[in-house]
Amino acid sequence: MSGNHSAATVKERAELALNDEFLRKAVRFTTERLRNGKKNASEEHGNWDEWRERGRQIRLHTIAHLDYYLNLFADNARANGAYVHFADTAAEAVQISLAIAARKQAKTVVKSKSMVTEELHLNHHLGTIGVEAIETDLGEYIIQLAGETPSHIIIPAIHKNRYQIADLLSAEAGERLEPDTSVLAGFVRKKLREKFLEADIGMTGCNFAIAESGSIVLFENEGNARMVSTVPKTQITLMGMERIIPSFTDLEVMATLLPRSATGQKLTVYMSAISGPRRIEDADGPDEMHIIIIDNGRSLQLGDPEFQELLNCIRCGACLNACPVYRHIGGHAYGGTYSGPIGAVLTPALKQNVAEWDDIANASSLCGACYEACPVKIPLHDMLVYLRRRKVESGHGNKWEGAGMKGFGGVMGSSRLMRGVLAIGRLGQGLVARDGEIRLSIGPLKEWSRYRVTPVLAKESFRQRWGTIERELREGLSELDPAMKKRMEAMKNARAGEGGHGHG
Amino acid sequence: MADQTAQTHEQWLEEMDRKAREKQQSFIANIAGRLGRETAKPPAGHPYKGAPSFWQGFEWPMEERIERFSANFRSAGGHVVRVPDLAAASAFIAEKAKEMSAHYIVRQQEDALEALGLEEALPGCDVSVWNDDPGKPWKALAAQADFGVVLADHAAAYTGSLAVLSDKDKGRSVSLLPTVLMALLPVDRLVTRLGEILMPLDADGREKLPAGVHFISGPSRSADIENDLTIGVHGPGVVYVIVIG
């Protein structure tokens, strides 16, 4: 029974995710679909590399002058009538949000999808002052009802099937809802509509903030971000400090890259630029708008030649869909707010905590697919190598990982070559999945740190297995060793009668 | 907290703002320091502003724009019809209202929409005009409406997107809350690229910006339940673009 954070390493979490057949299939299906969508959309658009380069240059330029552009943004947003706040830490951002909610005597806050609020665990904090935070993005709403965390940046409920969703929504409805998508969506539409109209505060994230006009820009498909920023009387927008771009002219490039990379759409159904609260005579839009600009570890990347480009990320999720490891184990295994290759680098970078987090970096094959997919060309695969090196340098590497480091050193120069020989898809996943049984109980709080994880198998055997995966990746083996396969099969059979895992 | 309630809301906001501006100093100084300078300075230039140059001059002839816009909008699940004039647009909306048994219609307060004469064309319907009486609960009215009728300010063919700009006569809710959205698009407002709509927002300057600029590229959709496309979970599930001219 270990409720202890450091005990829940990514390897254990990976095993946990592997236990859920549906999750694995869903993750693979969805990421495949998104990846193909992206591929088609970028090919159809043409000159993709030139657009990527343009995107990269705009992001590089903005981040290199972030101090100037943030000031410019704040000036213009204030001129539009918004209140602009700055928070060095998650705690400060929470404090400002709570102060506003308290002042407004808010009972409910409706939220559209925002990774930053996940980063702050804001819903939980709002709860402590008696404010109910309601996620309104369909997928986020579902996982909020389930008391879980998102497993994918773009499709947070990727790991739930329609029967599970029907159960959750039926409990909410107080009647039995058919597991039919249109019935379920219809219920959510009605239910959340009431919530939008009742809510005291609407809370949004921010995809881009335009420095020259003080506008925030939101990309979405459902319309809930528009709801949240149109209906309640007070709007709070939380943005990572790196979300800035200089102008609407630059937005054309981001609008070209982001939806195509995320879902393969030419543009999301809605793209909204919101410039301040409603004008005096307008009959909708918030009376009062607050924008909270958050550092929370981001500035640590500035001036760091190896990691500064992390701030260029536009949170499209393309690297997740491209990543063979993510496709294999799913988002929850990464343990942080951000999953996949970007999460593997961003989480430890934001935490500045090499010891605790960088085991995530080992859950990557360094194949370079993330870099190829990235619309702003962030060299994530190089960063993963830097992370591992830093861990070894800071004395946190153990023997096993030290050996891994050397092995990786050998193929680093030709890391691209590895793409062609990736073996992970052929590792007999069902087998690996079933033979490590882990019981999972979900606590009242939605942080992975609170999940209690009990590996049934001895740690050593998991290590050995993971080591095999790593070794296979390193050596480019394409088939599972037959003897190994036999052993694993025997283990699987031996375990078959032991009862399953579950959420309990 | 107790003494805060004694403040007026304005005083409280002022206090928050004062603190925020103070904080801004150290926040920005930290960034400047990390970037190796003492204070924030304007960049010498922005050499890679906007789309690549090969893209800038790209334009389709009008007929192709209409074709591409329609194809894109349809593939996102929307509908597009083309009519010769406002009278035909009015007849189309009336026909759809009858077909779908619409009762409540809300439209923006614009001359072209006034000219549709929806009240006369649909005697059985309750047609309200956005914000013609500031005392009414407009958001709730829009939330009950079956049809929202708007005039698009712009459209881009390449992505199949409408753009609607808010003001006192043009509610953001009208294109968002009703079950069905009817958007009129005069052909001369249809351009090829998004940039042709975005760049003038820069050129016109911040003061001219409305509170909301919304691009709409089809019906509200979600793929959150087993990747199964779900339409209309929040915004309008049915969207018609009526191209005029």
Ligand code: SF4
């Ligand atoms: S790192 Fe690149 S590919 Fe991954 S989410 Fe960020 S922008 Fe997208």
